[in-house]
Amino acid sequence: MRFGVEEEFLVVDAETRSVTARAGDVVRAAGGRLGARVAGEITEHQVEGRTDPCDSAGELAGQLAEGRAAIAAAAAGLGLRIIASGTPVLGDAVPAPVTRGERQDRGNATFRGLHAELSLCALHVHVEIPDRDTAVLVSNHLRPYLPVLLALAANSPYWDGRDTGYASWRSLFWARWPVAGAPPYFTSAAHYDELVAMLVEAEALVDAGTIFWDVRPSAHLPTLEVRGADVPMTAAESAAMAALVRGLVASLLPLVESGDPGPVVEPEMMRVAYWKAARDGMAGAGVDVLTGATLPARDLAARLLDAALPGLEEHGDLARVTGWLTTLAEDGDGAARQRAAEAKNGLLTDVVDHLVEQTAQNGTFN
Template sequence: MRETSVEEFTIGVEEEYQIVNAETRELRSRASRILPEARQAVGEHVQPELYLSQIEIGTPICQTLAEVRAELVRLRGEVIAAAERDGHRIAAAGTHPFSHWEEQQLTPKARYVGIAQDYQQLAREQLIFGCHVHVGISDREAAIQIMNRARPWLAVLLALSANSPFWLGSDTGYNSFRTEVWRRWPMAGTPHVFDSRAEFDRLVESLVQTESIEDGTKIYWDVRPSARFETLEFRVTDVCPTVDEAVLVAGLARALARTCHAEAASGKEIEHARPELLRAAKWRAARYGLDADLIDVATERAVPAAELVEKFLAHLRPALEEHEEWQEISALAHQVVARGNGARRQREAYMKAERYEDVVDFIIEETKPGSGPV
């Protein structure tokens, strides 16, 4: 594996938002109206998604977390303004608290029509919203070795970001029910360890040859080498309610990539965690978030969530300190642990009057760039 320069670890963040009716708080299929409005301000940095009640932003390539924050503030603000001019609101949560998938309209693009035809009921129920972090890595071999080593920590990222407790007007009991909806897809989940990029490429070729996928973009793992960009894409997290939490997820993902790259460059052995244990760790993070024990994959023990977050931060601290990001990221992580992730805060909003409309209002307020710290 050749050396990957520090400058290559750029960040790009994609966020999927809900388009909400201002009066009913239901999802509304208005992307065809709102998207052109938003594009007048931000161009191609706003895109359609599977359903017309969804809209996605993607930041430019960023070098620093300050740039990530500024771009998220700008893009959220412009999309919110475009929606408000149409009489609608924007909400950042992994699921809508009560709108039904049966009422959504498919985006009439060939890619989405093909997905709907291929996956049928899975696609019809795919009314979920995520956050994807692209970390720039031009060395294709390095990206595979980083992916191998990142796997044991993905559940911690999920627990911190979990933001989808409600589904079809019910409390699911999960912190991230989005994860459970996504889990059913054949190309979703945590990848196994690859010996080389050549092995990964052979797998993609086999999947295409057997007509299992059309191309590499149809692999939806929790972390994957991007088929379109020279990046490693972290896909495990729910969309975050606040800009602070989105910056936290982006900073943690990049620090994890840098840490894993340093381990690979030093020849450190990969921790070959059993797939069953990784699935259990991810399920527990989706189920409980930060509210109960999580699984420490390295020690194969259940430990308090706050303890595992501290271990994760300690693991990343050298990379964060080297790039002067430790103070910001550790402070944001501790705020989420103390205040609760998005799922806990949604439940707290619901308990005040037991109205799901109030939860939507709460999410809308948190989504605004000026909503303040966690």
């Protein structure tokens, strides 16, 4: 089961550490080495790194490290840096410098002020599932785990030079969009396509590519795309998160194949679980969306690991993922580590410096 990753990064000035609208320059400078594995995003604050489809987590981790190093080097040559954070730490990020184009113009007209705060960075994991019906039904089974995945990757505590009090402020922004967060419960790909067509007709979307649900069949690839996490601070974390997602998908496939349509989860429970995951990350308690019980985030993560165990063992990724979860338990999630960097001297510039260092770090969990 092949998989791949898209990571989004913020471009910052090396001197001020503020976010800066020079992503296009970085993409052009890195393109000679990475080709299609580097691209622009919706704003000029963001650069996107991509992997090719990979068979193993080791191959994926190598491409992630290579891509980050190349983008960081290209930025450094321009007096810039890149950071892997879900939101900017410093700088004037509002209104976001949206790139130009017909599609962007339609987005500006449709979403208006929402486009002003789009300097947000996520991790998108693609898992190869050529059958769209199967992909949609797997998403039903994935839905209860989405808040836990969000908590594991929480890495956006700051916005506009202040601590928001949340671990994933980025996810709070996405919650305001008309089509975002956990997807609805679907019975088939036809049901999915019917609802998307209705949303387009209702002018809630620019097109099918602007579906921002945290799980969706890719609009252009034979994959299921899981896209609800903040971009992790390090390449090793991105690789481990991708391995966990693939392991979970592989473990859920037999349920779909046996005819199990997946659990029906009350939308309000999903909303509450998302909010608690965004607020506290791995440092607090989360919600079991099937029972409403409040449980430590670590316990919910352990349940997720149990659910993904068959797929992780199948692909040889158990040690990588358990190593990552152990490190999270010891060092905290990305939000906790950003705050720890500020706590040393009380300076947000130290947070940015820490992110710059960690973004280009090459490590592993196994």
